[in-house]
Amino acid sequence: MRTNIPVVKAILQANEAVASENRTAFDAAGLLAVNLMSSPGAGKTSLILATVERLPDTLKVGVIEGDIASTLDAERIAARNIPVVQINTGGACHLDAPMIRSALPHLPLTALDLLFIENVGNLVCPAEFDLGAHLNIVIASVPEGHDKPYKYPGMFQKADGVVLNKADLLEILDFDLEAFRHGLRILRPDAPLFILSCRTGDGLETWIDWLMGQYRLRRERHGR
Numbered sequence: 001m002r003t004n005i006p007v008v009k010a011i012l013q014a015n016e017a018v019a020s021e022n023r024t025a026f027d028a029a030g031l032l033a034v035n036l037m038s039s040p041g042a043g044k045t046s047l048i049l050a051t052v053e054r055l056p057d058t059l060k061v062g063v064i065e066g067d068i069a070s071t072l073d074a075e076r077i078a079a080r081n082i083p084v085v086q087i088n089t090g091g092a093c094h095l096d097a098p099m100i101r102s103a104l105p106h107l108p109l110t111a112l113d114l115l116f117i118e119n120v121g122n123l124v125c126p127a128e129f130d131l132g133a134h135l136n137i138v139i140a141s142v143p144e145g146h147d148k149p150y151k152y153p154g155m156f157q158k159a160d161g162v163v164l165n166k167a168d169l170l171e172i173l174d175f176d177l178e179a180f181r182h183g184l185r186i187l188r189p190d191a192p193l194f195i196l197s198c199r200t201g202d203g204l205e206t207w208i209d210w211l212m213g214q215y216r217l218r219r220e221r222h223g224r
């Protein structure tokens with residue numbers, strides 16, 4: 001009997017091709033695309049909302065919301081007058097590049113400066129599927145515990161930046177920040193770690209400064 005490994009590889013290769021088309025479309029539109037990945041409930045939607053609230057008004061933001069079902073998160077985004085497209089994966093536990101491609105015609109791409117892609121809440125397979133985003137951000141949260149980088153190395157290895165959300169609970173919960181930091185450093189010595197709380201707003205400024213820096217870098221790279 002054959003193994004299914006060649007099949008998986010073919011799917012991933014097809015995904016890579018579409019991901020690079022997506023990236024080309026993002027570059028042509030002059031926007032920065034950011035893929036947000038985390039387990040369910042770590043605060044992807046909250047981070048988008050808290051970030052948009054603090055960005056300069058001149059910066060136009062769009063969102064692609066990935067969920068297995070429902071439009072609950074998309075409704076929270078739309079309530080703030082942010083252009084949003086919902087992708088319901090119909091059971092699939094990750095977004096892939098063709099799903100993103102199918103969402104793009106529904107967004108005013110050239111008018112956008114920043115596109116957040118909220119992946120399906122899952123710390124495993126979203127890491128395997130390049131969406132064409134410029135940045136992969138992994139969000140962990142204090143209630144999940146400090147062992148996440150050790151348990152899900154594949155996800156943290158893909159991170160260009162890591163957010164530790166719900167930091168207001170650090171004093172209450174038994175979270176070993178040094179162990180978390182160490183786990184991350186083994187996998188991604190250079191990835192910045194942003195310790196923040198979307199609820200209180202503490203630490204958001206550093207994250208936003210970094211994100212704006214990434215945005216400006218991208219614009220310069222494309223001569224705008």
Ligand code: MG
Pocket residue numbers: 044045046073118
């Ligand atoms: Mg969400």
Ligand code: ZN
Pocket residue numbers: 092093094122125126
């Ligand atoms: Zn999956």
